[in-house]
Amino acid sequence: MVQAAVLTLGNAIERAEANQAIVQQAKHIVSERIDLHRATHADLMPSLSLIAGSIWSQTRNGQPLFVAANAPREIIGQVQLNIPLYSPQVNALQALAHHQMDVARYQEHESRLLVAAQVTAAYYRLALWDNERAVWNSALGAAQSLFKATQQGYQIGSRSRLDLIQTQLMLTHIRGGLRQAMVEAATARRVLALQTDYPLDELPKLATITLPKAALPEEKVLDRQATHAQPLLQAAGAEVQAARSLLQYHQAARLPVVGAVGAYGMDTGMLPQSHDLGWQAGLTLHMPIFGFGRNRDRIAAAQEHLTAIEAGKQALLLHIQNRIATDYGATQAALNALHNNQVVEQQAHVVYQMTRKEYLAGALSALALQQAEKDWVQARLKLAGAAIGVRLAKAQLTLDTGVLPQPSEGQS
Numbered sequence: 001m002v003q004a005a006v007l008t009l010g011n012a013i014e015r016a017e018a019n020q021a022i023v024q025q026a027k028h029i030v031s032e033r034i035d036l037h038r039a040t041h042a043d044l045m046p047s048l049s050l051i052a053g054s055i056w057s058q059t060r061n062g063q064p065l066f067v068a069a070n071a072p073r074e075i076i077g078q079v080q081l082n083i084p085l086y087s088p089q090v091n092a093l094q095a096l097a098h099h100q101m102d103v104a105r106y107q108e109h110e111s112r113l114l115v116a117a118q119v120t121a122a123y124y125r126l127a128l129w130d131n132e133r134a135v136w137n138s139a140l141g142a143a144q145s146l147f148k149a150t151q152q153g154y155q156i157g158s159r160s161r162l163d164l165i166q167t168q169l170m171l172t173h174i175r176g177g178l179r180q181a182m183v184e185a186a187t188a189r190r191v192l193a194l195q196t197d198y199p200l201d202e203l204p205k206l207a208t209i210t211l212p213k214a215a216l217p218e219e220k221v222l223d224r225q226a227t228h229a230q231p232l233l234q235a236a237g238a239e240v241q242a243a244r245s246l247l248q249y250h251q252a253a254r255l256p257v258v259g260a261v262g263a264y265g266m267d268t269g270m271l272p273q274s275h276d277l278g279w280q281a282g283l284t285l286h287m288p289i290f291g292f293g294r295n296r297d298r299i300a301a302a303q304e305h306l307t308a309i310e311a312g313k314q315a316l317l318l319h320i321q322n323r324i325a326t327d328y329g330a331t332q333a334a335l336n337a338l339h340n341n342q343v344v345e346q347q348a349h350v351v352y353q354m355t356r357k358e359y360l361a362g363a364l365s366a367l368a369l370q371q372a373e374k375d376w377v378q379a380r381l382k383l384a385g386a387a388i389g390v391r392l393a394k395a396q397l398t399l400d401t402g403v404l405p406q407p408s409e410g411q412s
Helices: 009-019 023-040 086-158 163-196 219-229 231-252 294-360 366-400
Strands: 047-056 058-060 064-066 072-086 257-268 278-286
Touching: 009 163, 009 294, 023 086, 072 278, 086 163, 086 231, 086 294, 086 366, 163 366, 219 231, 219 366, 231 294, 294 366
Parallel strands: none
Antiparallel strands: 047 072, 058 064, 072 257, 257 278
């Protein structure tokens, strides 16, 4: 297998869906429901069977003690064809199996969304710690250069021992931040490797994360999209249809069942002879009359079940709309935080550059430089987090509507 040069979010989701057991389980459930649907469809088709038997009757003094045949010994051997002509319960079962198949398909899509949400969180967590590690690496290079300059100044007497200690403390602080970022990045890398079924040493580096250029759509547009694409709602709709089919099944128990029977063979009270073979044909009618309220209670229970499923669908719709509203606000807040952190980072960078120049010129102490450097590093870390936060918030908002990220998601 050729290893990808970089790993995009879309590629990571595709690989996770192909390997995670929760998706495979959902696929097998879909196959199970398809087989059951085919089986219920076959119940509406004619069936062919073989009937064979030998029945004895016992008599005493010419009086029957037990009569089970048309003669002392009855021989039966037939090939029988049964044709359902009118079977409303079987029709209702076929509709129920069809809707249960739809439920399974939507639940499979739901499992894909669940996997996508987990991979998205793991992907952006790794991207965040990679960015923070890069910030600490950059700060470490600048701090090492500054510490060397301070050492040289201390040796010739232009810098005080306090300056030397302050720059060394700055260097120690940055090294500590880098080590922590490396530990967090390694943990996030292991999690993403597990999610995508990559060996840890073969996990490609992440694609460059850029800010989404598309404007945030209106909230009502997302609500409409969720109504049509969210598999949770689609599964709930299919469950409503399944509950209606179940109600029809119990209602159909009050209706007659009509079938046709055709048979070829023998049914004789004598020893079978070749001329005993013949055709038989007939119609059967089964009409329920009284069942002590059994059907009435089952119909009432099915109606209550249908009402509960319909109410559950409405509650689910409200939950999804609330989730979209919450994540929509979180996305707007993330965009605002990104803008604010961009301004703060630019200003902190300017202050750091000016303070560094003044320090190297001997006009400022290392304490002032340490504070400026600390402010700039924190501003860069917040900016890195804000940039990833926007991507994560928008991805979560997309997942809320039931849409999977595209394969190019996350690429520069």
